[in-house]
Amino acid sequence: MINMSKKSILITGATGFVGANLVRRLINGKNEVNIILRKTSDTWRIDDVKEKLNAHYVDLNNFKELNKVVNKIKPQVIYHLATYGAYPFQKDTDKIFKINVLGTNNLLNSCAELGFKAFINVGSSSEYGVKSKPMLENNLLEPDSYYGVAKASQTLLCQCLAKNKNLPIVTLRLFSPYGPYEASTRLVPVLINSCFDGKDLNLVSKKTVRDFNFIDDVVDAFLKTASNANKLSGEILNIANGRQRTLEEVVSLIINLTKSKSKLNWGGIKDYSPEAGIWEADISKTKKFLNWSPSYNLESGIKETIIWFKKNRVKYKDKYVIR
Numbered sequence: 001m002i003n004m005s006k007k008s009i010l011i012t013g014a015t016g017f018v019g020a021n022l023v024r025r026l027i028n029g030k031n032e033v034n035i036i037l038r039k040t041s042d043t044w045r046i047d048d049v050k051e052k053l054n055a056h057y058v059d060l061n062n063f064k065e066l067n068k069v070v071n072k073i074k075p076q077v078i079y080h081l082a083t084y085g086a087y088p089f090q091k092d093t094d095k096i097f098k099i100n101v102l103g104t105n106n107l108l109n110s111c112a113e114l115g116f117k118a119f120i121n122v123g124s125s126s127e128y129g130v131k132s133k134p135m136l137e138n139n140l141l142e143p144d145s146y147y148g149v150a151k152a153s154q155t156l157l158c159q160c161l162a163k164n165k166n167l168p169i170v171t172l173r174l175f176s177p178y179g180p181y182e183a184s185t186r187l188v189p190v191l192i193n194s195c196f197d198g199k200d201l202n203l204v205s206k207k208t209v210r211d212f213n214f215i216d217d218v219v220d221a222f223l224k225t226a227s228n229a230n231k232l233s234g235e236i237l238n239i240a241n242g243r244q245r246t247l248e249e250v251v252s253l254i255i256n257l258t259k260s261k262s263k264l265n266w267g268g269i270k271d272y273s274p275e276a277g278i279w280e281a282d283i284s285k286t287k288k289f290l291n292w293s294p295s296y297n298l299e300s301g302i303k304e305t306i307i308w309f310k311k312n313r314v315k316y317k318d319k320y321v322i323r
Contacts, residue, residue: 171235
């Protein structure tokens with residue numbers, strides 16, 4: 001039963017890392033939180049809060065069924081996080097475009113029929129490709145993967161509909177979020193778990209760089225965007241820390257904070273991705289438009305993440321995988 005006295009919110013991708021953290025922030029009694037799931041969705045990240053959510057099982061590529069769900073929910077705010085292709089094992093090209101582009105198109109069209117206060121589309125730094133200076137939202141998009149191409153197409157689709165129909169649709173391009181509930185195969189969880197277990201680390205180049213962004217800051221940006229979407233129709237905003245860090249810095253920090261004796265084997269893993277001397281976002285536009293800036297630097301964010309893993313990794317040892 002949908003309670004229309006509360007703000008009706010719809011979230012896709014709610015069982016993922018970013019989505020689960022967003023869900024947890026939104027279940028505050030003021031919102032009617034609805035999530036779209038697949039029959040095969042693994043809900044381990046949100047199992048303890050599922051009773052506070054309205055779950056709807058529907059495929060984004062089934063427009064007829066999706067339209068029924070959207071018309072039932074009548075969401076005022078939509079957070080669109082569902083995606084496929086971000087992980088190395090997600091290689092099905094058809095699925096990459098069906099979920100990211102066609103699924104987004106179906107969701108947009110269903111929601112546009114009813115109107116809404118905010119539609120937050122989640123983009124990716126992969127849309128930019130390799131650049132020689134900090135990435136700006138108006139840079140030429142030069143993605144070097146099918147996933148990057150699909151996400152760029154998704155962003156352009158949202159921007160086009162926002163402008164043509166004057167709808168409050170905003171795209172947030174995320175740069176390397178990390179924190180609680182991140183998949184165990186991702187860099188920061190691998191490092192933390194290996195250090196806890198005293199395992200030796202096989203690593204790529206010390207000079208590999210990324211713009212790491214703690215998840216609480218990411219969620220803050222989502223909420224601020226939803227509150228200001230009417231003034232941001234069609235805009236694209238980088239959500240990042242705004243400072244790139246080398247893999248060497250990240251590893252050293254985690255080893256020191258965990259007091260690990262793990263040995264490091266630099267170059268033990270071959271990195272097949274294009275070498276980037278710069279992987280950093282220019283967040284000046286985001287600061288101006290959202291009055292947002294990250295509260296956590298790498299040191300404080302990693303510290304919080306280690307605390308969470310220390311407390312929860314045994315609890316989730318059988319579930320802490322991607323499905």
